[in-house]
Amino acid sequence: MAESQLRCIDDQHVNEKIPESRPEFYYSEEQRAALEQLLRNGDGAFKMRLKDFLSAREVKLIRKTFHEYSTESDPEDGERDASKGPSSADSGVHSTYWPQMSDTEVPSLDIGWPGSSGVYKGVTRVSVYSHPPKESGPHIKEVVRRLIQEAQKVVAIVMDLLTDLQIIQDLLDSSSRRGVAVYAVLEAGGVAHFLDMCSRLQVNAMHLRKLRVRTVRGTGLALSFGKLPGSLSSKYMLVDGDKVVFGTYFTWSCSRMDRNTITVMSGQIVDSFDTDFRELYAVSEQVDLYREFNITKPPVPAPVAKPQVEPTQPLPVSASRFQVSVNDSRQIDLKVPAHKYHNPKYSLVFGNSRGLTGSLQDLSTTTDSLGWGQNERDGHHHLKVDQASPPAAEEKDEDGKGSL
Template identity: 60%
Template sequence: MAESQLRCLEDGLMPPAVPESRPQFYYSEQHRAALERLITGGHGAFTSLLKHEDGQDFLSAREVKTITGTFVKYPSEEDDGAKRGSRNSSGSMRSTYWPQMSDTEVPPLDLGWPSSGLFKGVTRVSVYTHPPKENSPHIKEVTRKLIQESSKVVAIVMDLLTDLQILRDLFEASKRGVPVYIVLDEPGAPLFLDMCSRLQVGHRELKNIRTRTVKGIGLNLSVGRIPGNVQSKYMLIDGDKVMFGTYSFSWSSSRMDRNMITVMSGQVVDFYDNDFRELYAISDKLDLFKQFHMTKPQTGTLSRASVSKRPAVATSRFQVNLGDVTRGDGKVPAHKYHNPKYLLALGQIPGPTEPLQDFLNKMDPEPEPENPTADLENITPAPSPPEKKESKKLRKLTFNTKRWRKGKKDKTSDAVIEENAANPSDEASKHTLPSDETQDSLKKKKRGFRCLFTKS
């Protein structure tokens, strides 16, 4: 129902009329009355009503033919036949009840469905056309390759599915154990069943396939209902790829029609994931085992498709240690703890998260001492090794030794050795410190340690 109609139901509130020139214009009471006149009185009564109310003809010849050919009257009951005649004569609307919850059971995805909510990366887009452009593959080749490479699930929403090659690929995927869900437009279901009977499918082909039909929104009138069609055409592969466009899975669409498809991967796939589950929930069951007079095998109900487990231990310090996510013990390394984008790889992990301050407190190596001054007094300084300083004369003689090494006798090196051997006490005396200077150096070291602990 249109938003303008819903507003009228709220305490008799009548919103102002929206002119046709504004983009918000959608529902028109004049159009509804003209459609009822078209169904009850024919095309002549339809045009005369529009002319009388200064309205424009809003239906093409093809739409007029489709509406009059697909119109469905409400089922009549013998008990209230007289009341129905009085209501139609007085022009009153039919009574309608508005349930808050559906009285039918929601169909489960019993073959499994991949988990959603995990980060799928950036969106990547590829466009293909028929006829192909720039040496790109044919749209049918792209479609068949996606089905043949599937490993988790194949979900299709299509108005017409009659291509024999695509049907064989779907049955082969079912034999491999890949769940296949098909939601068809209701008028296209008999054509789909006819092509399946030509392929002579059996239990193995139908074991992992679930087929349902869905109707368009349609338009409810006081005298009957005008059905609609499903024009959505897309296919989900493994929960991380989607193919959509104008291409219907039929031989004529892939040969004679101009079509365009788009293959996307990334976070945008979640939108199609939710849309498919909504369509599947409101669809009607099409039991292939019953249609082909087969006994349906007993299968358990699964909530999620089986997916390969992630590594329990990280192999590198740059990887996230996921652990067993189902138990909620997923962990993130310390160098990635501050960045929230790495938590997207964990999905929805149950259990409380650890605050950052508690995490940093655990990383402290040792607690600070209560009295650092007393510990410093007990420290015995280690004797520092004597520093070797070369005199100017020694450096000069060593340089001359390197200079005269080629082709001459090494007289300078002998002189250096004799000089060092003659005065061994001179170098040792330079590094000998009096007791007063030693105590001053120890006091300076203690002051440095106190400043260090005070700052920390």
């Protein structure tokens, strides 16, 4: 819904009328009411309601594409053609609010996306090509095909009509032979023509593995008894998330008969097209290519089962901070890491036989084996002396002098 319509709903807003002469002019309630008269009562009532602001081509297109809301219970029969006439239960002109939000799941870009949105891509660079070529420049079709053939990650297309046979072949080759993800969001009226050209190329299951096609219409205009769908008029192609080319070039006539201009850009500006494509993809509807071409859809591979890891027996809560052995039901000797509370000087006494990495419990066992007493463990650091063995007496020579 237009922003001006949303502002009208706000109770605090004073709806200032914007005249047609101002650039801000967009939504007109008089024009909406005149459209209802056109669809209900024909050209005469339309011109009497308001001065004619539509071209003859637009009048014809509006009357052709208008869909009246269904009053039947079956949603499959949803939209009736305007030729069946207006509903007898309602013949007035109304102003109605139509919400635009949907509770359906947003489709995912399941075959890959560069995911570089928000990352600085450098200075924006622009190149313009035209048909017929100028200054010995390349043909616009050559530029487009080269970009597709050199793509490494993804090609994303937004187009109203995609029917050039050679470009479609390049897209199919990129998806099937090089594994490039190819997304196409097409205008609803152009899908049938795209499918017809694909059938001529004998599309198979390998081509569809990395190809996704969806359809979308314009924003449309909601009336009290039906809706004008509008159409998709954007024309651009994203390549690998860092290049974009926009213009009309995906039909044979555009590159051979028409006067045309395309623009190729790279750099930070690509982020705007990246965001726009993902928004269009989110509101689009799926085109089931397997059903359209009568191809059996390959089965979805079953998820790989993760190996079950037996949980480790937790250590007892009462375990000491010193090193102890814990025997559980699986007869696994678990040890609680001990803190190293020994003094490094003890290694001088023991000759560093156990190193400095032993636990306090191991150190205690070693001291007991070397004859350390309880006092030594209490902090009195002297060795035990065997009281049964008196100290060796000094030997005296014949002169009575002691010697060692």
